[in-house]
Amino acid sequence: xxxxxxxxxxxLSACGVYMLLRGRTFPxxxxxxxxxxxxxxxxxxxxxxxxxxxxxxxxxxTGYTDPLxxxxxxxxxxISFGMTAVIVVLALRTYLEIGNDHVDGLPGGPTDSGETK
Amino acid sequence: xxxxxxxxxxxxxxxxxLTVLAVRHDLILQRVFxxxxxxxxxxxxxxxxxxxxxxxxxxxxxxxxxxxFGIVLVLDRLSAMMVLxxxxxxxxxxxxxxxxxxxxxxxxxxxxxxxxxxxxxAFLTGDFFNLFVFFEVLLIASYGLMLHGAGGERLxxxxxxxxxNLTGSSLFLIGVGLIYSxxxxxxxxxxxxxxxxxxxxxLALLKAGALVLFLVFxxxxxMVPMHFWLPGTYANAPAPVAALFAIMTKVGAYSIxxxxxxxxxxTAGDLSWxxxxxxxxxxxxxxxVGMVGVLAAKQLTRMVAFAVVGSMGTLxxxxxxxxxxxxxxxxxxxxxxxxxxxxxxxxADLVISRRGQFGGILHAAPEIRxxxxxxxxxFMGAIAMASLPPLSGFLGKLQILSxxxxxxxxxxxxxxxxxxSLLNIIGFGRAGSVLFWKSSATEGEIQTASDQTxxxxxxxxxxxxxxxxxxxxxxxxxxxxxxHDTSAELFDTxxxxxxxxxxxxxxxxxxxxxxxxx
Numbered sequence: 001x002x003x004x005x006x007x008x009x010x011x012l013s014a015c016g017v018y019m020l021l022r023g024r025t026f027p028x029x030x031x032x033x034x035x036x037x038x039x040x041x042x043x044x045x046x047x048x049x050x051x052x053x054x055x056x057x058x059x060x061x062t063g064y065t066d067p068l069x070x071x072x073x074x075x076x077x078x079i080s081f082g083m084t085a086v087i088v089v090l091a092l093r094t095y096l097e098i099g100n101d102h103v104d105g106l107p108g109g110p111t112d113s114g115e116t117k
Numbered sequence: 118x119x120x121x122x123x124x125x126x127x128x129x130x131x132x133x134x135l136t137v138l139a140v141r142h143d144l145i146l147q148r149v150f151x152x153x154x155x156x157x158x159x160x161x162x163x164x165x166x167x168x169x170x171x172x173x174x175x176x177x178x179x180x181x182x183x184x185x186f187g188i189v190l191v192l193d194r195l196s197a198m199m200v201l202x203x204x205x206x207x208x209x210x211x212x213x214x215x216x217x218x219x220x221x222x223x224x225x226x227x228x229x230x231x232x233x234x235x236x237x238x239a240f241l242t243g244d245f246f247n248l249f250v251f252f253e254v255l256l257i258a259s260y261g262l263m264l265h266g267a268g269g270e271r272l273x274x275x276x277x278x279x280x281x282n283l284t285g286s287s288l289f290l291i292g293v294g295l296i297y298s299x300x301x302x303x304x305x306x307x308x309x310x311x312x313x314x315x316x317x318x319x320l321a322l323l324k325a326g327a328l329v330l331f332l333v334f335x336x337x338x339x340m341v342p343m344h345f346w347l348p349g350t351y352a353n354a355p356a357p358v359a360a361l362f363a364i365m366t367k368v369g370a371y372s373i374x375x376x377x378x379x380x381x382x383x384t385a386g387d388l389s390w391x392x393x394x395x396x397x398x399x400x401x402x403x404x405x406v407g408m409v410g411v412l413a414a415k416q417l418t419r420m421v422a423f424a425v426v427g428s429m430g431t432l433x434x435x436x437x438x439x440x441x442x443x444x445x446x447x448x449x450x451x452x453x454x455x456x457x458x459x460x461x462x463x464x465a466d467l468v469i470s471r472r473g474q475f476g477g478i479l480h481a482a483p484e485i486r487x488x489x490x491x492x493x494x495x496f497m498g499a500i501a502m503a504s505l506p507p508l509s510g511f512l513g514k515l516q517i518l519s520x521x522x523x524x525x526x527x528x529x530x531x532x533x534x535x536x537x538s539l540l541n542i543i544g545f546g547r548a549g550s551v552l553f554w555k556s557s558a559t560e561g562e563i564q565t566a567s568d569q570t571x572x573x574x575x576x577x578x579x580x581x582x583x584x585x586x587x588x589x590x591x592x593x594x595x596x597x598x599x600x601h602d603t604s605a606e607l608f609d610t611x612x613x614x615x616x617x618x619x620x621x622x623x624x625x626x627x628x629x630x631x632x633x634x635x
Contacts (some may be wrong), residue, residue: 020284025276032283039287039294046298069297072246076290079253083283086260087276094276098269103276 005045012038025091025101032087036080043073118168119175122192124161125200125237129154133230141224148215151226155207158233162201169197170599173606174616176243184617185307191243193613194603195448199240199371202452203364205585206459207233213463213578214357221266221355228265232258232361239368243617244304245296245330248372249289252337256282259365262358263350274353281346285336288329295326306617309380309610312388313625320387327381331392334376337369340396340433341403344426348410351422356466359418360459360582366429367451374436374444378607379614382439383627393632396437397526401533404430408537411544417468417477420548421461424502427537428454434530435517440631443520445604449597450513453589457501457510460582464498467491467575468552473565479548481555483563486571492553494579499545501586504538509589514538516597525633 012034019031047066055067095101132154140146169175174193178184211229219225235255242248264275297303299319300311315323332343339347347366351359373392381391407427414420432454435447465477468491475482485491497508504510514534521530589596606612611624 020280028280032280032287035284035287039290043290043294046294048298068303069294072290072293072297075246075250079250079286080283082257083253083279083286086257087279087283090260090264090272090276090279093267094269094272097267097272103273103280 001049001051005041005049009038009042009045012041023102023104025094025103028103029084029087029091033080033084036076036084040073040076040080043069043076045069118164119172119192120177121161121168122165122175122177122190122241123179125158125165125204126190126234126241128157128161129230129234129237133227133234136227136230137224141227144219147226148211148219151211151215151229154230154233155204155211158237159201159204159208162197162204165192166194166197166201168192169194170602174613176617184619185244185302185304188247189243189304189617190241191306191613191617192241193616194599194606195371195375196240198448198452198599198603199367200237202367202455203233203236203240206361206364206455209459209578209581209585210357210361212581213360213575216572216574218266218355218357222264224261225265228258228261229361231255232262234258236364236368240371243306245308245376246293246303249286249293252289252368253286255365255368256286259358259362262361263354265355265358271353274349278346278350281336281343285333288336289333292326292328292330292333295322295329299323299326304617305376305379306614306622309382309384309614310618310622310624312380313384313386317387324388324391327377327388327391328395330376331373331395334369334372335399338366338373338433339369339403339426339429340399341406341426341430344403344406344429347426348414348419348422351425351462352416352418356462359422359462363425363455363459363462366425367432367455370429370432370436370451373433374607378439378444379610382610383608383629383631384610384625386625386628389629390439390632393437393439396433397633400430400433400437401529402430403427404434404533404537406430408540408544412540412547414544415479417465417479417548417552418462419477420479420544421458421465421502424461424541424545425454425458427541428458428502430537431514431517431534434534435520438521438524438631438633440520441601441604441608443517443524444607445597445600446513446516446520448600448603449516449589449593450510452596453501453509453513453586456582456585456589457498457508460494460579460586461498461502463575463579463582464491464494467579468495471563471565471571473563475563479551481551481559483559483561484557485563487576488553488557490576492549494576494583495549495553497583497586499549501583503541503545505542507590508586509593510586512590512593 016031016035019027047069050065053063053065057064136150177190179188235251238251299322336343377392381388407423410423432451435443469477471485501508501510504514
């Protein structure tokens, strides 16, 4: 199971980073989402992988799984979900305002040094 | 009194929420709400600073959960001072924005208050997962502020800013996860106790986690090579927002100073002063890149943004030495560079709004209105940024140079700081002569929008920002005294750790006094 989880985190991050480095906003948004999934699973795994264990210690329990990373993951999921929504809206607005979906603007297009307008 | 440290977090939160819910249609009421927040914050933070100076570090446990299980806020001299700095900056920014800028889009004041909440929270929090949460709060608010009154260029710069920071947030979580998996704690004081006890087999993981976190803080502090987001963002942000953002890079600097002097400082055994060997070269390169950027910039706000990058380099050089003197000098320079950067963004806005169709491009244009007054303000701002006497930057750089005297890397530090000061003077001198001298000899007419007004309030606010620099110079003695106490408190971590973990916490011995020691 460790191998499966580790390699899926690796695969997700690799795809995420690749997509993040693309020049258009849509792949970048997808890349950020993939990266945040990878991070969520990673955080989860940081509490060690335990199967069928209670998150709370009791007298009858033979072991436990660490509940804290799960709480952290919940926070991280909420934040990354909200941020994905923000960036999707922003990507759309940018596309509608400047007429293309390139993260850095088109070659020869307006630059932020303000030389060509 | 110690319980008041929750106010800088809760007050902007409540007022911000009220602003959105109750008065979102009434701009005047929004300004009043926002004014109440900033004035109250200033009063509370002054009280907190004097309290912290008298009693030393103190903890506030949210919900009264015992540490290290609950969430804590910690007030010490450093965090109190940072909160005070934020409040002063916030008042001036509020004053500048409340005349005209807040009309250009909705919810300026609500976002402004949420931003203050995030910044104050990041300074006061005692555990590094909440540092992540407060980073997100301040970033989310900053996304909104950055895009306030959006246009095409601003949207594009905002997109890049958000992507960089979201990637940074992912890295932050990876770092937090790694450190938690090794030490089982998220509390910074508890971490400081656990780091020396980590077995050798886990040291590599812990080191990796700590360095990933360092990378994230470097993104926030705009250290080379993670500085690319800053010039575009700051140059395109609305002026009062850019002035407020002057504190945001300092949040990164604060986090580096806090975490790596507390948990990875002298008591950390093999990981002592973990980041110093990486921080110093990065800071030197940042300084050079920033000041070369000042020379190369073709646009006024971009030039100021590069000057901010350069000043972060200077600040981080002096932090990276991790000696009590260098940290005190760095903190003084941090106070200075926050006000200097913010003042220059406001001045740039005064110039650009008067130049009409010529905007901020550094070419000669016909003479602007109130040219003499604006030129005088620009001159003062440039003196401050270039750290010439008589303003506080000179004192700050002097302290940094003298603190670096005994460092084995003294030659590099002196050469970089003195050389780039010259570049800075040339850059700002050239910009000033083009904007004000050449322009006064240029024929032509400036076309501004017919409803364009030039409120005196904007000039007064800019003057207030510069007045803070004068105050910092006049009161250099007491301020430096406070900062030396602050720095001593940072290096003797016992007080901080015992305040959080209880009076009998087994604090480890200091094994390495400072990095780069022979």
